[in-house]
Amino acid sequence: MKYSSCKGFTITELVVVITVIGLLAAMALPKFGSLGPSAADANASSIAGALGAAAANNNAKCNTGLSCITVTGPNCSQATLAALLTGITATDYTVGGTLAGGCTIRHNSGTTTYTSASLN
Numbered sequence: 001m002k003y004s005s006c007k008g009f010t011i012t013e014l015v016v017v018i019t020v021i022g023l024l025a026a027m028a029l030p031k032f033g034s035l036g037p038s039a040a041d042a043n044a045s046s047i048a049g050a051l052g053a054a055a056a057n058n059n060a061k062c063n064t065g066l067s068c069i070t071v072t073g074p075n076c077s078q079a080t081l082a083a084l085l086t087g088i089t090a091t092d093y094t095v096g097g098t099l100a101g102g103c104t105i106r107h108n109s110g111t112t113t114y115t116s117a118s119l120n
Contacts, residue, residue: 040110044093047085048105052117054084059120071119076103080119 061068069083076097078090097104099119106113 036109037111040107041112044105044107044110044112045114047081047088047093047107048103048114048116050085051081051103051105052119055117055119058084071099074098074100076119081105084119 055071058068058071062070071080071083076095076099078093078095080099080103081088081093081095082090092108094106094108094113095103097115102115102118104113104115
């Protein structure tokens with residue numbers, strides 16, 4: 001009678017590997033857990049830049065008689081942000097400043113406030 005040899009890992013080897021993977025994950029978690037605010041700040045910075053470019057594009061359309069968005073009032077608001085930039089959730093941002101001086105934008109999860117170019 002022939003015996004076939006079974007090949008595989010023992011339970012001890014599996015427990016050691018799972019323990020090592022758990023320790024590596026525990027060491028990596030604090031590194032990646034603090035990336036939230038910096039990602040939100042980068043997002044707000046790009047929104048501020050895009051807002052200035054969108055306003056310049058909109059003003060050029062208005063000056064040439066093309067269909068454009070009328071931005072009213074002296075102050076920036078979430079409505080200003082939503083009107084000029086589509087595809088974003090304006091309520092994710094705290095918006096302030098003036099149209100003439102530039103809108104200030106801070107992501108609600110971020111720590112830094114950015115100022116866009118003048119919207120006039």
